[in-house]
Amino acid sequence: MKLWNIALRNIFRNGRRSVLSVLAVAVAAMSITLLFALVEGIKEDVRHNAWNYESGEVRLRNSQFDRYEYLNPVHYVLPNYEAVLQELESMPEVAALSPRINVNAAAFRGERRILARGIAVDLERERSYQDLDALVVSGRLPESGRAEALLGSRLARELGVEVGDSATFLTQTRVRGSNAFTVDVVGLASFPVALLDRAAFIMPLDVAAGYLRMGDAVSEILIKADGRSGDALAERLNAELAPRHDSEQYLGGQLQASSWTELSAGYRFLRIADVVYSVIALFFFLLAGTVIINTTMMTVHERTQEIGTLGSMGMRGRELVRLFFTEAAYLGFAGSLFGVLLGVAVAVPLGRVGIDFGAAMEMVEMDISTVLYPVLNFRSTVWVFLYSFVVAVLASFPPAVRAARLRPVDALRG
Amino acid sequence: MISAQVVHKTYIDGETQVHALRGIDLNIGEAEFLAIAGPSGSGKSTLLNIIGCIDTPDSGEVQIDGELVTGRKTRDLVEIRRAKIGFVFQNFNLIPVLTAYENVAMSLALLGLREAEIRERSMTMLAEVGLQGMEDRRPSRLSGGQQQRVAVARALVKEPLIVLADEPTANLDSETGEDVLKLMLELNSRLGTTFVFSTHDQMVMEYARRLCLLHDGLIVSDEHRSA
Numbered sequence: 001m002k003l004w005n006i007a008l009r010n011i012f013r014n015g016r017r018s019v020l021s022v023l024a025v026a027v028a029a030m031s032i033t034l035l036f037a038l039v040e041g042i043k044e045d046v047r048h049n050a051w052n053y054e055s056g057e058v059r060l061r062n063s064q065f066d067r068y069e070y071l072n073p074v075h076y077v078l079p080n081y082e083a084v085l086q087e088l089e090s091m092p093e094v095a096a097l098s099p100r101i102n103v104n105a106a107a108f109r110g111e112r113r114i115l116a117r118g119i120a121v122d123l124e125r126e127r128s129y130q131d132l133d134a135l136v137v138s139g140r141l142p143e144s145g146r147a148e149a150l151l152g153s154r155l156a157r158e159l160g161v162e163v164g165d166s167a168t169f170l171t172q173t174r175v176r177g178s179n180a181f182t183v184d185v186v187g188l189a190s191f192p193v194a195l196l197d198r199a200a201f202i203m204p205l206d207v208a209a210g211y212l213r214m215g216d217a218v219s220e221i222l223i224k225a226d227g228r229s230g231d232a233l234a235e236r237l238n239a240e241l242a243p244r245h246d247s248e249q250y251l252g253g254q255l256q257a258s259s260w261t262e263l264s265a266g267y268r269f270l271r272i273a274d275v276v277y278s279v280i281a282l283f284f285f286l287l288a289g290t291v292i293i294n295t296t297m298m299t300v301h302e303r304t305q306e307i308g309t310l311g312s313m314g315m316r317g318r319e320l321v322r323l324f325f326t327e328a329a330y331l332g333f334a335g336s337l338f339g340v341l342l343g344v345a346v347a348v349p350l351g352r353v354g355i356d357f358g359a360a361m362e363m364v365e366m367d368i369s370t371v372l373y374p375v376l377n378f379r380s381t382v383w384v385f386l387y388s389f390v391v392a393v394l395a396s397f398p399p400a401v402r403a404a405r406l407r408p409v410d411a412l413r414g
Numbered sequence: 415m416i417s418a419q420v421v422h423k424t425y426i427d428g429e430t431q432v433h434a435l436r437g438i439d440l441n442i443g444e445a446e447f448l449a450i451a452g453p454s455g456s457g458k459s460t461l462l463n464i465i466g467c468i469d470t471p472d473s474g475e476v477q478i479d480g481e482l483v484t485g486r487k488t489r490d491l492v493e494i495r496r497a498k499i500g501f502v503f504q505n506f507n508l509i510p511v512l513t514a515y516e517n518v519a520m521s522l523a524l525l526g527l528r529e530a531e532i533r534e535r536s537m538t539m540l541a542e543v544g545l546q547g548m549e550d551r552r553p554s555r556l557s558g559g560q561q562q563r564v565a566v567a568r569a570l571v572k573e574p575l576i577v578l579a580d581e582p583t584a585n586l587d588s589e590t591g592e593d594v595l596k597l598m599l600e601l602n603s604r605l606g607t608t609f610v611f612s613t614h615d616q617m618v619m620e621y622a623r624r625l626c627l628l629h630d631g632l633i634v635s636d637e638h639r640s641a
C-alpha cells in the first residue's frame with residue numbers, strides 16, 4: 001500500500017472540491033504565465049523602440065550636447081563622422097551603425113504650430129540597422145540626395161498632407177541660424193509608438209546635412225552591439241575611442257558613448273515594473289495557496305476519525321503529514337501544469353496577433369508600442385510552474401501538521 | 415503481561431469534573447478473553463484507551479509487556495501501538511479508499527515488512543476471518559459484519575500482544591454480533607491472542623472467559639469463568 005496511491009485515491013473522494021482546488025491553482029498559474037509573457041513582450045518592445053528610434057543600444061554624441069541638452073545646442077555635433085564610422089566598423093563587437101541628424105522642426109498649419117522631429121538617416125546604411133520597409137504603410141521610402149520624407153501617419157494628418165504633397169518645416173542650423181525647407185511627402189509610416197507617429201518623419205541624411213549646414217558632422221551615431229552587452233561596449237568606446245578624437249573639433253567636449261540602460265526611461269521603468277509584477281505574482285500564488293490551505297483543512301476535518309484510526313494503528317505523525325502533502329502535491333501539480341499550459345495556449349496566438357492597447361497608450365509618454373505582442377520566455381514559464389506547485393504543496397503544510405498533532409483518542413471521537 | 419495500577423482519569427468539561435476512572439487495578443494475562451462490562455458512562459472506553467496507549471491516565475501506572483508506558487513520549491507510544499496493540503472499533507473504522515485486503519495490509523506496511531510477507535500474511539488472515547474472495551472489495555461494498563471481520567483481521571494480522579475492542583458488536587444486529595464474537599473467541603483459542611472488549615450487552619458478556627464489571631469508574635467485580 002503505497003502512500004502516493006492512497007493519496008491519489010483520496011483526491012477522488014471529493015471530486016468536485018479537488019477540481020475547484022486545481023482550478024484555483026490553474027487560474028493563478030495561467031494569469032501569471034500571461035502576465036509574464038506580456039511583460040516580456042513589453043520589454044522586447046521597449047528595447048526595440050529604444051534601439052531603433054531613441055538611444056540605440058549604445059549612443060555616441062558630443063559630450064557637450066548631453067550637458068546642455070535642454071538648450072538644444074545643435075552646434076555640439078560629431079564632426080568628421082565618416083572617420084569614426086570606419087573605426088567603429090573595424091570593431092568586432094559592433095553589429096550595426098546608424099549615423100543620424102536630429103532635425104527639430106516646426107510646421108505651420110494656419111495659425112497652429114506643429115512640432116515635428118525629423119530623423120535623418122543614411123538610407124542605404126540604415127537597412128542593416130533596422131527594417132525601415134516595415135514602417136511604410138503607403139508610398140515609399142525617401143531616397144538619398146532628394147528632398148523627400150516619410151511622415152508618421154498621425155503627423156501627416158495633423159499637417160493635412162498626403163503622399164504626393166509637400167511639407168515645409170522650420171528648423172535651426174548648426175550655427176543656430178533659422179532655415180526653412182520643403183520636402184516631398186513620398187510615403188507614410190506607422191511608427192509603433194504613438195508619440196513618434198504624431199511627430200516623427202524620416203528623411204535622407206545628406207539632404208538634412210545640407211539644410212542644417214552640418215558639413216561633415218552628424219548629431220549622433222547609434223550602435224547595436226554584437227552579442228556582448230551594450231554597457232561593456234560603451235565602456236570600451238569611452239576608454240579607447242573617445243581619447244582619439246580631439247576636443248578642438250568638439251568645441252571643448254569629446255566623443256561620448258552611453259548605453260541605453262542609462263539613457264532609456266523605459267528601461268528604468270521596466271526594472272521597477274519587474275519588481276511590481278513579481279509582487280503581483282506573489283499575491284496570486286498566495287491566493288491560490290489559501291485555497292489549498294482551505295481544501296486541506298476541510299479534508300482534515302472530514303477525515304478526523306480516519307486520522308484517529310491511523311494514529312491508533314501506529315501511523316507516525318510525519319507519515320500523516322506526508323499523506324496530506326502528497327494529496328496537495330497532486331492538486332498543485334495538476335493545477336500548475338493545467339494553468340501554465342492554458343497560459344501558453346493563450347499567449348502563443350496573442351503573440352502572433354498582438355494586443356491593441358491603442359487608445360490607452362496614446363497618452364503614455366513612453367516608448368511603448370500601441371500594439372503589444374506577448375512573448376513566452378521558457379525560463380519564466382518553467383519558473384511559474386515550479387513556483388505555483390511549490391506554493392500549493394507548502395500551503396498544505398500547516399493543516400497537515402495540525403492533523404498529525406491530533407491525539408488519536410480525540411480524533412477518534414470526531 | 416498488561417497491568418494497570420490505581421489508574422485515575424478525570425475529565426474537566428467546562429465547570430464540571432467527571433471522574434471517569436477512580437483507581438482501577440487490573441492485570442491481564444496471556445490469551446485472556448476478557449470483557450469489561452458496565453453501563454454507559456461507567457468508564458469502559460476510557461479504560462481501554464488508556465490500556466491501548468492512545469490516552470494517558472492522570473495518575474497510576476500502566477505496564478505493557480513488563481514495560482512502563484505511563485509518562486512516555488507520544489512518539490514512543492506510537493511505536494508501542496504499532497507493534498503491540500490492535501484496535502477494533504464500534505464503527506469498524508475501515509479506511510474507505512482501501513480494499514479489504516489493503517486495510518489489513520496497512521497494519522503490516524506500517525511495520526515496514528516486505529511486500530511478499532505482507533501479502534501472504536494478509537491473505538491468510540482474511541481467509542481466517544472468512545472473507546476469502548472479498549479481498550478486493552472496498553468497505554462500502556461489504557456488510558457491517560464483514561467490515562468488522564476485516565477490522566478484526568486488521569487488528570490481528572500483526573500478531574499483537576493484545577486486541578482491544580470497544581463495543582465491537584454495538585453497531586451490529588445481534589446475530590451478526592454473535593458471529594463476530596464467535597470469530598474472536600475462536601481466534602483467541604486458536605492463536606492465543608489476548609482480547610479485551612467492552613460491552614453493555616448481556617448476551618455479549620456470556621462469551622467472556624473473564625468478566626470485569628465496571629461501575630462509576632471502579633471495578634466492582636472480577637470473575638473468571640470456565641470454558
Ligand SMILES: Nc1ncnc2c1ncn2[C@@H]1O[C@H](COP(=O)(O)OP(=O)(O)O)[C@@H](O)[C@H]1O
Nearest residue numbers: 425427432434453454455456457458459460461
Ligand atoms: N473527552 C471527554 N470529555 C469529558 N468527559 C468525558 C470524555 N470522555 C468521556 N467522558 C466522560 O467520562 C465518563 C466515562 O466515559 P466513557 O469512558 O466513555 O464510558 P463508557 O465507555 O463506559 O460509556 C462519562 O461520564 C463520560 O461522559
Ligand SMILES: [Mg+2]
Nearest residue numbers: 458459460580
Ligand atoms: Mg464507550
